[in-house]
Amino acid sequence: MGVGAAAIWGLVQFSRSERWVEHTYEVLAQIERVEAEVRRAESEARAYRLTSDPAHYAQYLAAAPLVRQRADALVALVADNPAQTSRAHDIGTRARLRLRELESLIQLQRTHGAEAAIAATRSGEGARLMQALIEAESAMRDAESELLRERKQASDARARWVIGIVVVGTLLPIALLGLLMAGLSRENRRVRELEREAREAMIELERIAVRRDRLSEQRRILGTYTGLLQSCQNLGEAMALTGRVVDELLPDAGGRCYVMRASQNLVESAGTFGSPATPSEDLMPPEHCWALRRGQVHRTDTGHTGLRCAHVGPTAHSDEWTLCVPLAAHGTTLGLLHVSGRASTGSDEAQADAVESIGEQLSQTMANLQLRESLRVQSLRDPLTQLYNRRYLEENLFRELQRCERRGLPLTVMMLDVDHFKRFNDENGHAAGDALLARVGEVLVDLTRGEDIACRYGGEEFTIILPEANLEVATRRAEEIRAAIGSLSVIHMRRVLGPVTVSIGVACFPEHGGSPERLLAAADSALYRAKGHGRNRVVISAA
Numbered sequence: 001m002g003v004g005a006a007a008i009w010g011l012v013q014f015s016r017s018e019r020w021v022e023h024t025y026e027v028l029a030q031i032e033r034v035e036a037e038v039r040r041a042e043s044e045a046r047a048y049r050l051t052s053d054p055a056h057y058a059q060y061l062a063a064a065p066l067v068r069q070r071a072d073a074l075v076a077l078v079a080d081n082p083a084q085t086s087r088a089h090d091i092g093t094r095a096r097l098r099l100r101e102l103e104s105l106i107q108l109q110r111t112h113g114a115e116a117a118i119a120a121t122r123s124g125e126g127a128r129l130m131q132a133l134i135e136a137e138s139a140m141r142d143a144e145s146e147l148l149r150e151r152k153q154a155s156d157a158r159a160r161w162v163i164g165i166v167v168v169g170t171l172l173p174i175a176l177l178g179l180l181m182a183g184l185s186r187e188n189r190r191v192r193e194l195e196r197e198a199r200e201a202m203i204e205l206e207r208i209a210v211r212r213d214r215l216s217e218q219r220r221i222l223g224t225y226t227g228l229l230q231s232c233q234n235l236g237e238a239m240a241l242t243g244r245v246v247d248e249l250l251p252d253a254g255g256r257c258y259v260m261r262a263s264q265n266l267v268e269s270a271g272t273f274g275s276p277a278t279p280s281e282d283l284m285p286p287e288h289c290w291a292l293r294r295g296q297v298h299r300t301d302t303g304h305t306g307l308r309c310a311h312v313g314p315t316a317h318s319d320e321w322t323l324c325v326p327l328a329a330h331g332t333t334l335g336l337l338h339v340s341g342r343a344s345t346g347s348d349e350a351q352a353d354a355v356e357s358i359g360e361q362l363s364q365t366m367a368n369l370q371l372r373e374s375l376r377v378q379s380l381r382d383p384l385t386q387l388y389n390r391r392y393l394e395e396n397l398f399r400e401l402q403r404c405e406r407r408g409l410p411l412t413v414m415m416l417d418v419d420h421f422k423r424f425n426d427e428n429g430h431a432a433g434d435a436l437l438a439r440v441g442e443v444l445v446d447l448t449r450g451e452d453i454a455c456r457y458g459g460e461e462f463t464i465i466l467p468e469a470n471l472e473v474a475t476r477r478a479e480e481i482r483a484a485i486g487s488l489s490v491i492h493m494r495r496v497l498g499p500v501t502v503s504i505g506v507a508c509f510p511e512h513g514g515s516p517e518r519l520l521a522a523a524d525s526a527l528y529r530a531k532g533h534g535r536n537r538v539v540i541s542a543a
């Protein structure tokens with residue numbers, strides 16, 4: 001706005017200066033016109049003097065008033081400048097003087113002839129008057145030229161000022177516009193940055209919400225798992241449940257649950273689940289797994305530099321990860337939980353943590369189940385021979401008998417007693433007697449089938465139930481047992497003990513009895529008879 005006003009003011013001033021310059025030129029032109037008219041009148045007067053042609057006289061008469069007019073116009077033109085007005089008056093006066101001298105010459109010619117007029121010119125008066133006029137004109141012209149110079153300078157200065165104003169007026173808005181644009185661009189960038197940060201914050205929030213939902217879902221699954229785990233009756237159930245839960249938590253991964261054998265020298269797969277990214281051995285020594293060696297969780301993937309376990313197959317995918325969680329409780333290694341998957345399927349640290357929690361829960365459960373199992377075994381087995389005890393025998397004989405009866409199958413009971421065991425004890429010591437009984441127990445396990453039930457009935461007396469075995473088969477088996485025990489050589493305290501013999505009584509369902517009591521009594525009676533007939537023999541019930 002200010003720049004515009006200054007520019008307009010500058011233009012007005014410039015135009016005013018220019019008008020003054022034009023005015024100066026006008027003044028100079030007017031001086032020339034005055035002189036030109038004077039010279040025209042002078043020329044016509046001279047021509048008339050020389051030719052006496054009235055046409056020239058008429059021309060002179062026409063030129064003379066113009067001289068006065070031009071001189072008056074010159075005075076009017078410089079009316080604003082007193083010095084120049086005075087000079088203009090001087091020019092007018094001298095021009096009129098020159099005209100008057102010409103007129104006097106013309107009158108002289110008209111009255112005395114051309115010769116007289118020509119003679120009059122020789123006085124030089126005309127040349128002096130003309131010279132005076134030229135000098136007056138020159139003085140005025142010089143003064144006007146000085147004015148012209150000053151006015152041109154003023155005009156140029158104003159022109160420069162206007163140009164300056166215009167340039168400033170043009171560049172300033174451009175500069176301001178540039179600054180404004182830079183500010184806007186900065187603001188725009190800031191807004192975009194804020195938008196980006198807001199977007200990232202939203203994405204992070206969503207991620208956190210998804211993670212929170214996933215974690216609460218994991219907690220729910222783990223809570224249910226822990227509850228169900230406590231109700232598992234055996235290791236098989238616990239392993240199957242664990243497989244299902246790991247599958248639920250890591251649907252794109254898979255693996256195996258392993259159980260440590262009682263010998264502690266092999267870890268055996270007890271169940272598989274999901275789709276593992278890489279296979280893992282069924283049966284392996286514990287040394288094949290870094291987690292079992294070190295007793296701590298072992299991971300391999302791009303973020304973990306852990307060594308690959310020997311039980312895991314070769315890498316099939318670049319984004320593959322493996323996780324081995326040792327299952328241990330009370331300082332005893334119970335097994336291993338092994339999972340493998342691929343990072344691209346979205347499994348994360350939280351899921352790995354969940355698998356570790358599963359490992360901890362499972363370890364506790366395995367320890368409890370093993371404890372329960374050992375208590376159960378203890379309550380059912382004889383600790384010296386590891387054979388079933390009498391309580392177990394009585395419970396199962398009834399059940400097996402019913403099963404065989406329902407299916408129309410035979411069942412045989414053998415009663416076995418070590419001959420002269422008292423003497424053996426007396427000669428070799430009670431500990432040697434124990435060693436012998438334990439060895440006899442092993443023979444009985446070796447020579448019976450899985451479904452047969454070998455028990456220590458009490459003392460040096462054993463009972464074997466052979467479901468589905470008839471008298472003939474059972475007698476053959478009894479002979480084999482008798483022969484095997486007869487050829488035993490037991491080494492105790494670096495001494496070879498024995499040999500010993502056994503007597504066996506055999507009773508068969510349905511021939512010798514239909515109830516557990518009757519069968520046991522029949523077998524015992526047969527054993528008694530075997531003893532009576534000299535021992536080291538098999539006697540079939542006579543009932």
Ligand SMILES: Nc1nc2c(ncn2[C@@H]2O[C@H](COP(=O)(O)OP(=O)(O)OP(=O)(O)O)[C@@H](O)[C@H]2O)c(=O)[nH]1
Pocket residue numbers: 417418419420421422423425429430431432433434437458459460531535
């Ligand atoms: N070392 C040991 N001895 C036992 C155990 N249970 C019972 N005995 C002994 O076994 C012996 C059984 O002796 P007896 O019943 O007289 O029978 P036996 O000497 O084998 O004679 P026969 O049966 O007639 O051939 C007793 O001396 C018991 O002390 C045991 O767990 N360990």
